[in-house]
Amino acid sequence: MTLLVVDDEPQIRTAMQAFFQKNPMGFTEVLSAADGTSALRLILEREPEIIVSDVVLPGLNGLELARLVRNRGIECEIILISGRDDVEYIKSAFKSDVIDYLLKPLDVYELTEVVKKAIVRRTGKQRHQPDEETVTKSGQIAKKAMNLLKASYRRAFGVKELADEMSLSPNYLSSVFKKETGIGINQALVQIRMERATELLASTDMKIREIGIGIGIDDFNYFTRVFRKTYGVTPLEYRRRTHS
Numbered sequence: 001m002t003l004l005v006v007d008d009e010p011q012i013r014t015a016m017q018a019f020f021q022k023n024p025m026g027f028t029e030v031l032s033a034a035d036g037t038s039a040l041r042l043i044l045e046r047e048p049e050i051i052v053s054d055v056v057l058p059g060l061n062g063l064e065l066a067r068l069v070r071n072r073g074i075e076c077e078i079i080l081i082s083g084r085d086d087v088e089y090i091k092s093a094f095k096s097d098v099i100d101y102l103l104k105p106l107d108v109y110e111l112t113e114v115v116k117k118a119i120v121r122r123t124g125k126q127r128h129q130p131d132e133e134t135v136t137k138s139g140q141i142a143k144k145a146m147n148l149l150k151a152s153y154r155r156a157f158g159v160k161e162l163a164d165e166m167s168l169s170p171n172y173l174s175s176v177f178k179k180e181t182g183i184g185i186n187q188a189l190v191q192i193r194m195e196r197a198t199e200l201l202a203s204t205d206m207k208i209r210e211i212g213i214g215i216g217i218d219d220f221n222y223f224t225r226v227f228r229k230t231y232g233v234t235p236l237e238y239r240r241r242t243h244s
Helices: 010-022 036-046 062-071 087-094 108-127 138-152 159-166 170-181 185-203 208-214 220-231 235-243
Strands: 002-006 029-033 050-054 077-082 100-103
Touching: 002 010, 002 036, 010 029, 029 036, 036 050, 036 062, 036 185, 050 062, 050 108, 062 077, 077 108, 100 108, 138 159, 138 170, 138 185, 159 170, 159 185, 170 185, 185 208, 185 220, 185 235, 208 220, 208 235, 220 235
Parallel strands: 002 029, 002 050, 050 077, 077 100
Antiparallel strands: none
């Protein structure tokens, strides 16, 4: 299980990350992000099961992050932390189905208990999936989803769009897909796009920016960053190696 800590204060972020890494809660990975935009990218790439985020962040704040995560149909447990105890503010947080809203100064014991509650809730969802597909087995669902991803990688596509096409709930589809393939839907989409990018880099003279757009990634810098993370080299370096 993966946890993501989001906080713009380096000391708090590092301390929280270290705390959850040391405590035996079953996390195989504890990620961190300093702002909402970076957090959203990590969520799309790594699909953490639990997110602990400050509300006040540079650019995209914690409430906006929670709304975007829910709008994209990403299944995870969200815990928000804030110094504001305004009733309307708290209400807006729970509209995004956050598991809890903790007030600063943060009590470590309280945070630990809430994270444990999130783990139990998450584990319960995985054990008791709703009966949304009584005929098609989970393996067939995952296979169909993968085929749709391969056919639709060129356009803006994600969990919600995939779930809509398969007439399933995003949460159910995400859970079945990850259980059957070992990775999240967004991770699978990135893999498909990167594999297609390598084919185009090796076999065509298309500009690198055009290749990025062609595989569904309009942001050139993001494309380059993900490609380097996947293959250890930039798209240009990869092309030079394959053409040498």
